[in-house]
Amino acid sequence: MLNIPAAPEIPGARHLHSGKVRDLYELVEGPHAGRLLMVASDRISIFDFVLDSTIPDKGEILTRMSLWWFDQLADLVPHHVLSTDVPAAVAGRAVVCERLEMHPVECVARGYLTGSGLLDYRATGEVCGIALPAGLDDGSRLPEPIFTPATKAELGEHDENVSYDAVVATVGAERAAELRELTLAIYGRAEELARERGIILADTKLEMGSRPDGTTVLGDEVLTPDSSRFWPADDWVPGRAQPSYDKQIVRNWALSPESGWDRASGEAPPPLPPEVVERTRSRYLEAYERLTGERF
Known part of the structure; x- marks a missing residue:
């Protein structure tokens, strides 16, 4: 069911693998040759479908949030990030990391x-x-x-x-x-x-x-x-589904009569309306800013 788009070519990097959200490359030239480049895309997936619609800035928000948490946890466990000096095409949403x-x-x-x-x-x-x-x-x-x-x-x-x-x-x-x-x-x-x-x-x-x-x-x-x-x-009120800082907005819309999508059909959900995209982006952004105390 997954329909992951082809990963973009990045100068100086060889594509290795793509997941629902992230693309993994090997750097083949420059100071980090031989290291891995992990790129967070703006893709979003629900119910094992990668949607045609994307959430603007999602990849950068996820990358910044991970970097902030790695810093908070550094005394508990080492992390895989070596550098944020990445090719310009993926600046802000990629990290150079070690092979594990x-x-x-x-x-x-x-x-x-x-x-x-x-x-x-x-x-x-x-x-x-x-x-x-x-x-x-x-x-x-x-x-x-x-x-x-x-x-x-x-x-x-x-x-x-x-x-x-x-x-x-x-x-x-x-x-x-x-x-x-x-x-x-x-x-x-x-x-x-x-x-x-x-x-x-x-x-x-x-x-x-x-x-x-x-x-x-x-x-x-x-x-x-x-x-x-x-x-x-x-x-927070136990006994019901909780409001959350994630893609629940997208899931709820896809399952609503408004979307016109039948989950049992085997077909991918339709493109997201602009207001669903913006509300989802806002939830990711709010989570990042509330947790880190930083403005995006």
């Missing part, structure tokens, strides 16, 4: 119950094998944050929640323990910083890899609206 051996595990921390965790809880009373108290609802705060890993699915497929034992079987007991400890430490730091700024960090997904010497490094994006659920703290 990425761990085949999505490192997820949850402090609130929603999404796939809520579905698992309603079915079993557990999330990833962790038993939770009875009576929790959509948006409930958990007694303490939990590590709820997932498998890394192929592009276009859904990640699947797995138990901690499955992580041990995949990466070994020592590495699994380290990933769990780091994930919860990162979530704890970020949740506190966000709360001070009037934002709830409900959950987040992290990507980690290893250097040749075995050092664990935080990679990809970190703590953006594309990888995390951010909710306005003053609007």
